[in-house]
Amino acid sequence: MHSPDTPTAPAPASPQGGLRFDDTRTAFAHRSTGDLKRARWMFGLIGSPALVALGAKAVRLALAVRFPLGWALRPVFDYFCGGEDIAESMDTAERLSRFGVRTILDYSAEGQTGEAALDAAMEQIIAAIRAAEGDDRFAFAVFKVSALSDNDLLEQVGSGQPNEIANAAWQRVQERVAHVCSTAAEKGVPIMIDAEESWLQGAIDQLAESMMRHHNRGACRVYTTAQLYRHDRLAYIQRLTEAARNEGWIAGVKLVRGAYMEKERERAAEEGRPSPIQPDKAATDRDFDAAIDFALDNLDDLNIVCGSHNESSTLKLGLAMQENGIAPDDPRIAFAQLLGMSDNLSFNLGAGGYNVAKYVPYGPLREAIPYLIRRAEENTSVGGQTSRELELIREEIRRRRDS
Numbered sequence: 236m237h238s239p240d241t242p243t244a245p246a247p248a249s250p251q252g253g254l255r256f257d258d259t260r261t262a263f264a265h266r267s268t269g270d271l272k273r274a275r276w277m278f279g280l281i282g283s284p285a286l287v288a289l290g291a292k293a294v295r296l297a298l299a300v301r302f303p304l305g306w307a308l309r310p311v312f313d314y315f316c317g318g319e320d321i322a323e324s325m326d327t328a329e330r331l332s333r334f335g336v337r338t339i340l341d342y343s344a345e346g347q348t349g350e351a352a353l354d355a356a357m358e359q360i361i362a363a364i365r366a367a368e369g370d371d372r373f374a375f376a377v378f379k380v381s382a383l384s385d386n387d388l389l390e391q392v393g394s395g396q397p398n399e400i401a402n403a404a405w406q407r408v409q410e411r412v413a414h415v416c417s418t419a420a421e422k423g424v425p426i427m428i429d430a431e432e433s434w435l436q437g438a439i440d441q442l443a444e445s446m447m448r449h450h451n452r453g454a455c456r457v458y459t460t461a462q463l464y465r466h467d468r469l470a471y472i473q474r475l476t477e478a479a480r481n482e483g484w485i486a487g488v489k490l491v492r493g494a495y496m497e498k499e500r501e502r503a504a505e506e507g508r509p510s511p512i513q514p515d516k517a518a519t520d521r522d523f524d525a526a527i528d529f530a531l532d533n534l535d536d537l538n539i540v541c542g543s544h545n546e547s548s549t550l551k552l553g554l555a556m557q558e559n560g561i562a563p564d565d566p567r568i569a570f571a572q573l574l575g576m577s578d579n580l581s582f583n584l585g586a587g588g589y590n591v592a593k594y595v596p597y598g599p600l601r602e603a604i605p606y607l608i609r610r611a612e613e614n615t616s617v618g619g620q621t622s623r624e625l626e627l628i629r630e631e632i633r634r635r636r637d638s
């Protein structure tokens with residue numbers, strides 16, 4: 236029996252280089268039993284849809300009236316975020332790296348407006364790049380274009396109708412994005428550009444493509460993101476790869492399913508246009524896995540990050556690499572999950588020597604609240620089923636008690 240507050244030693248790698256995600260000992264070796272018990276309590280609470288709906292409303296109200304919330308949200312913040320700043324997040328980066336999992340620092344403030352706030356956000360992203368420079372605990376840097384631009388402007392540019400004032404603001408957005416990407420390239424830190432709502436994504440695609448064209452000669456330094464819940468994105472990845480091959484650069488794509496499904500469907504319905512989203516989950520899964528297959532056939536021109544908590548897609552990619560004789564640490568393929576989510580994937584991949592990293596959000600607690608609400612909503616029980624996270628945490632607590 237180990238002491239309840241000491242994380243266990245890393246478990247040995249899976250037998251015969253195999254890959255399995257039900258090994259809770261490896262999945263939670265980085266968490267003490269005390270941590271796991273707190274996590275069991277928290278996931279139990281956020282497992283109730285009614286409680287989360289009520290809690291989310293209460294938190295939004297408390298935010299609006301500036302009621303102090305730190306005491307109530309601290310345990311959730313500590314589980315899903317690295318800390319309030321980069322220095323505080325270093326402990327998390329260190330803890331993950333001991334188990335073969337690297338860090339992607341993600342500044343979590345959202346919805347900034349005004350030129351000064353946008354410039355300040357750019358400085359935050361650059362600080363995260365600097366922190367990752369030459370430090371093997373970090374895999375990538377990341378940013379959202381909406382942190383560097385007003386959303387209305389992105390929408391106007393995407394629709395191809397910017398006016399003169401918008402043109403000047405757009406010039407500054409382009410400069411911010413160029414400055415962030417060239418800093419990352421200079422410092423040798425690959426950088427990913429997150430995907431956002433479809434009405435913003437046209438402008439984001441323009442920026443991301445121009446950055447990849449500029450920086451991705453000889454090595455993949457800038458990655459865009461494709462959301463496979465959109466029915467047009469598999470074809471987009473194929474076109475991008477073709478363009479990269481013809482023009483002599485490498486397309487970098489983080490593959491995700493997509494985070495804004497309800498919003499997308501509602502807005503399309505309001506505007507009376509067809510939804511950009513796939514008709515059902517099976518279609519999203521099919522295109523996600525087809526994108527993996529396409530990447531495996533085109534790795535010289537397309538490098539990927541598989542950004543997913545889906546066990547079946549993650550296993551499919553890991554096993555296909557083995558079958559095709561691709562080394563687990565081949566730099567053309569990486570896996571990523573969010574801190575506090577799907578540790579069974581991240582830490583088993585890490586133990587198997589795969590390139591795997593966690594998004595580690597950081598920022599003032601108040602500003603991380605929208606992110607925390609989304610994590611809670613994602614972990615509420617669906618159809619009365621215990622979330623996968625809670626199921627695995629309970630299993631590991633039982634295993635430690637009985638061992």
Ligand SMILES: Cc1cc2nc3c(=O)[nH]c(=O)nc-3n(C[C@H](O)[C@H](O)[C@H](O)COP(=O)(O)OP(=O)(O)OC[C@H]3O[C@@H](n4cnc5c(N)ncnc54)[C@H](O)[C@@H]3O)c2cc1C
Nearest residue numbers: 429430464491492493494515516519542543544545571572
């Ligand atoms: C490292 C990382 C980075 C990420 N970066 C981004 C990003 O830049 N942009 C972004 O938008 N999201 C991003 N996400 C979130 C991601 O898009 C998903 O919302 C989330 O990961 C859940 O999908 P999944 O692949 O993990 O697995 P699953 O849980 O198997 O899939 C759930 C997803 O399937 C899709 N889906 C569910 N129901 C339906 C339906 N009825 N019809 C069609 N599709 C459906 C939705 O996209 C839903 O989120 C990121 C996730 C990770 C782990």
